[in-house]
Amino acid sequence: MSLLSKLFKFKLANKQKSQPAQPSEVQLGQLLINRYQLIELVGSGAMGSVYRAEDQLLGEVIVAVKFLARSLENETIAARFAREARIGALLGHQCIHIVRVLDYGLHDQHIPFYVMEYLQGQTLEELIDSEPISWQRLTALMIQICSGLTSAHQGITIQGQCQQVIHRDVKPSNIFISKDTSLGEFAKLLDFGVADVLSHSDQGLDPSLAGNGTSVFTGTVAYGSPEQFTGDNVDQRSDIYSLGITMFEALTGHLPIMADANTLKSWSQAHQHLQPQRLQAANPTLKIPAALEDLIMSCLAKSPQQRPQTVAEISNSLNDLAHQLPLSYRTTPPTLPLTIPQNSQTLAREHPSSVAAQTQLIHWSVEDIAWKTTWPNDKPIAEIVFAQILDNARHQEAVSLWVMLSKTEIESRSLSKRYSHFLCTFKPHPMALWITTLLDHKREPRWLPCYIDLKETKGQKITRCLSEQGYYFLILFDSAHPSQPVNVVTITLPQSQRQLLKDCIDFAQNIPSSEGLNDSKQLLKQQYQRVKHQILDKLQQPTTTQQFKIADDLADTLAH
Numbered sequence: 132m133s134l135l136s137k138l139f140k141f142k143l144a145n146k147q148k149s150q151p152a153q154p155s156e157v158q159l160g161q162l163l164i165n166r167y168q169l170i171e172l173v174g175s176g177a178m179g180s181v182y183r184a185e186d187q188l189l190g191e192v193i194v195a196v197k198f199l200a201r202s203l204e205n206e207t208i209a210a211r212f213a214r215e216a217r218i219g220a221l222l223g224h225q226c227i228h229i230v231r232v233l234d235y236g237l238h239d240q241h242i243p244f245y246v247m248e249y250l251q252g253q254t255l256e257e258l259i260d261s262e263p264i265s266w267q268r269l270t271a272l273m274i275q276i277c278s279g280l281t282s283a284h285q286g287i288t289i290q291g292q293c294q295q296v297i298h299r300d301v302k303p304s305n306i307f308i309s310k311d312t313s314l315g316e317f318a319k320l321l322d323f324g325v326a327d328v329l330s331h332s333d334q335g336l337d338p339s340l341a342g343n344g345t346s347v348f349t350g351t352v353a354y355g356s357p358e359q360f361t362g363d364n365v366d367q368r369s370d371i372y373s374l375g376i377t378m379f380e381a382l383t384g385h386l387p388i389m390a391d392a393n394t395l396k397s398w399s400q401a402h403q404h405l406q407p408q409r410l411q412a413a414n415p416t417l418k419i420p421a422a423l424e425d426l427i428m429s430c431l432a433k434s435p436q437q438r439p440q441t442v443a444e445i446s447n448s449l450n451d452l453a454h455q456l457p458l459s460y461r462t463t464p465p466t467l468p469l470t471i472p473q474n475s476q477t478l479a480r481e482h483p484s485s486v487a488a489q490t491q492l493i494h495w496s497v498e499d500i501a502w503k504t505t506w507p508n509d510k511p512i513a514e515i516v517f518a519q520i521l522d523n524a525r526h527q528e529a530v531s532l533w534v535m536l537s538k539t540e541i542e543s544r545s546l547s548k549r550y551s552h553f554l555c556t557f558k559p560h561p562m563a564l565w566i567t568t569l570l571d572h573k574r575e576p577r578w579l580p581c582y583i584d585l586k587e588t589k590g591q592k593i594t595r596c597l598s599e600q601g602y603y604f605l606i607l608f609d610s611a612h613p614s615q616p617v618n619v620v621t622i623t624l625p626q627s628q629r630q631l632l633k634d635c636i637d638f639a640q641n642i643p644s645s646e647g648l649n650d651s652k653q654l655l656k657q658q659y660q661r662v663k664h665q666i667l668d669k670l671q672q673p674t675t676t677q678q679f680k681i682a683d684d685l686a687d688t689l690a691h
Contacts, residue, residue, distance in 0.1 A: 156239050157198055162187070164236050164549075166602075166623045167196055167246060179212075183249060188602050188623055193249040194233065198242055209243050213545045216245035217618065218296060218323045221287040223248075224502040228279035229320050230307065233498070234621050237546050237571075250319065252309030255381060259303060263384040266419040270452050272318045273378060276306055277446035279320035280374070284367040284442060288615045297365055298323060301373035302354040303380060352398035353386055357433055360399035368435035371442060375430025383413040387431055407431045423452055497521045497529040498619065501604045506535065506613035514610065516581045518565070518593050521604070530596050530603040532567060534579055538609040541617045547571040549605065549622045552666060553631055554658050559647025561585035561639035563594060563632075564655040567605065567622065568666070576667055580659060582652055585639035597624060598632040 157180070162168050171183040179200050186192040199212045216235040223231030235245030255272070258264060280301070286293040298305075298320070305321045350359055356372035358365055379387045387407035390397040410417055410424050426448050432438045439445050500521050510517065514535055522528045547569040554564040562585055569577040584590040597603060607618045624632075 156242060157182075161238075163196065163238055163244065164623065165625065166621070167194060167234075169196065184246075186246075188621075195247045195249045196244050197247065198238070198244045209546065212243050212245075215323055217545070218287070219245070219247070220502070220619070222279075222283055222296060222323065224499050225287070226279050226282035228275045228318060229282065229323075235546070236620070237548060243546055250307050250309050252307060254304050254321075255306040255308060255318075255377070256303035258308060259381050259384060263382055263414065263417075266382060266423055268316070269378060269381050270423070270449050272306075272308065272316060273374075274446060274449045274453060275318040276320055276374070277442050277449065279318075280367075280370055280442045281446065283320075283323075284370070288612075295367065296323065297367060298370050298373075299359065299365065300350045300354070301370050301377060302351050303377055306377070348395060348399075352390075352393075352395060355398065355402060356435075357403045358435060360395075360402060366435070367441065368438050371430050371438050371445065372432075372435075374442070374445070375427050375438075378427050379407070379410060379413070379431070382419065382427075383410055383417060385413040387413070403433065420452060420455070422448065497523050497527050498604065498621075499523070501529075501531055501606055501619045502616060504531075504533075504606060504616060506533075506608050512610055512613060516567075516579045518581050518583065520589075520592060520596065528596060529600065530593050531606050532565075532579070532581060532603055533606050533608065534567075535608045535610050535613065536577075538611060538617060540577070541607045541609060543574065544569045544571065544577060545618065547574075547577075549620065551622055551624055551628065553628060553635075554655050554662075555585075555631070555635040556651050556654050556658075557585075557639060557642050558645075558651070560645045560651040561635075561642050562648065562651040562655060563590075563635055564659055566659065570667075578663065582655070584648065585636060586642075586644045591636055591639075594632050594636045598629045598636065601626075601629050 157169070159169050159171070159182075163184070166186060166188045167184045168187055169182045169184050172180060173183050173195070174181045180198050182196045182198070184194050184196045186194050199209065213235065216232050219230065219232030220235075222229045230250065231248045233246045233248065235243070238244055280298065283296040283298060286295045288294075300322060301320075307319045307321055309317050309319070311317045348355065348360055350373075354373045354376050356365070356369040358369055376387055379385075385408075388401050388405050390401040407428065410419065410427065426439075426445065430438055430445070439448075500523055504521075506512070510533075512535070514537075516532065516534050519531050519533060520528055521531050548571060550568045550570065552566040552568070554566070556562055563583040565581045565583055567579040567581075569579070583594055585594060602621055602623045605620045605622055606616050607620075609617050
């Protein structure tokens with residue numbers, strides 16, 4: 132990379148990091164929502180900090196946790212952060228070439244965070260800072276990044292409509308490269324923090340996920356398309372322009388266009404009026420196929436109409452070039468289909484050749500299955516709660532709690548704290564009441580009760596699974612558009628509650644069934660109403676550790 136290019140990027144990076152990003156209340160060693168233990172600060176920027184953490188629930192699996200730099204007192208920023216997490220969750224479970232968002236919540240009741248898969252390797256920027264990469268290597272990597280962009284551009288389902296996601300900040304530092312023993316180099320697209328969500332029609336755009344709606348530039352000036360600076364409509368062809376700059380820089384070590392000064396105005400003028408240099412001019416020693424150079428230069432056209440119109444066109448051209456690559460570059464990375472059936476056995480039955488072609492890297496987790504569920508046909512479209520067991524092709528199981536609410540209700544509680552409580556009775560009929568509570572300081576609590584028959588096979592399996600695994604997925608559906616979950620969050624159970632459930636199911640096995648199921652349900656309902664205010668009073672106390680202890684004590688005290 133040229134010294135001038137590095138200087139521009141260094142100044143830009145330091146300008147973006149001029150504000151302190153690390154929340155003062157966040158400390159190493161802390162345990163978030165009784166699950167994620169912070170191990171190391173690995174990066175920070177103007178809007179947030181990223182930590183390496185261990186997922187204690189899943190056996191110390193390493194994850195990345197991103198914190199917002201400001202508290203929830205700024206609701207606009209917090210809502211945008213939650214939007215970023217939601218887009219990342221939907222896209223990451225749709226394509227393996229987009230980093231996956233796994234969970235999000237609040238720390239100390241006011242600092243938003245979300246949890247991502249932890250990637251080991253380096254960004255494309257770090258890779259090309261040493262030296263430009265070969266065209267063969269770039270071709271293999273860009274085919275994968277095109278897969279991620281194509282998935283984003285094809286859209287996510289919101290309010291029953293497919294809405295495109297435009298990244299708006301494609302650049303080398305947002306492309307992560309890791310190595311896999313089976314696939315070789317594996318590329319993922321990062322950071323949808325400034326993404327726009329575009330409806331396929333002018334109506335029906337979800338306001339909570341809408342873009343900026345202003346002419347203010349968002350992105351990185353060195354990689355921004357002309358239309359990003361002018362405030363014109365930005366669509367997938369803007370990402371194609373940024374992708375062209377990224378490919379140019381990766382091959383030559385230089386930017387195709389340089390501004391006179393590192394200012395927004397200067398970069399705007401450069402992208403709108405300066406013609407990009409040819410790759411051979413930037414690096415006279417570079418030898419690449421003419422088709423690749425023509426493809427990159429077409430991406431850099433000033434007019435969106437003169438660029439490739441879809442990333443799929445770029446991907447097709449790159450795949451044509453890939454036939455010229457040595458075998459070591461020809462690994463075709465598997466990509467998850469855009470629509471995953473409700474369970475993996477259905478997929479195997481309907482698409483056996485597709486499943487057989489998957490490498491050992493691709494195994495749909497139970498969490499992936501949760502994101503791809505649809506509201507059952509045998510359940511009413513109403514604000515109800517029920518429990519189900521989810522499983523995948525590897526016979527991994529997890530309990531899920533399915534909840535239907537209004538979209539407004541779900542989104543208003545996207546950063547609520549989550550708690551679980553259990554009440555049990557054994558006479559006249561063994562039964563448990565599972566209570567999930569969504570709580571924040573601005574709204575009335577939302578109580579989500581679910582009855583479990585401890586003599587029924589399904590109820591026994593759910594209770595034992597909760598006891599043994601210690602977590603469940605809360606799957607939230609919009610009552611107006613139940614075709615896809617609005618959100619999936621993971622809720623953990625303290626050890627005392629897990630033991631309580633184990634004791635309940637073990638004790639219930641020794642009690643004969645009776646015809647008093649409705650009587651037991653009424654008894655639990657009465658207990659529930661009596662303890663609800665006591666639970667709420669205790670949960671609203673400020674100390675998080677104390678909250679969990681009190682909830683556990685109440686569950687133990689009231690269970691029998």
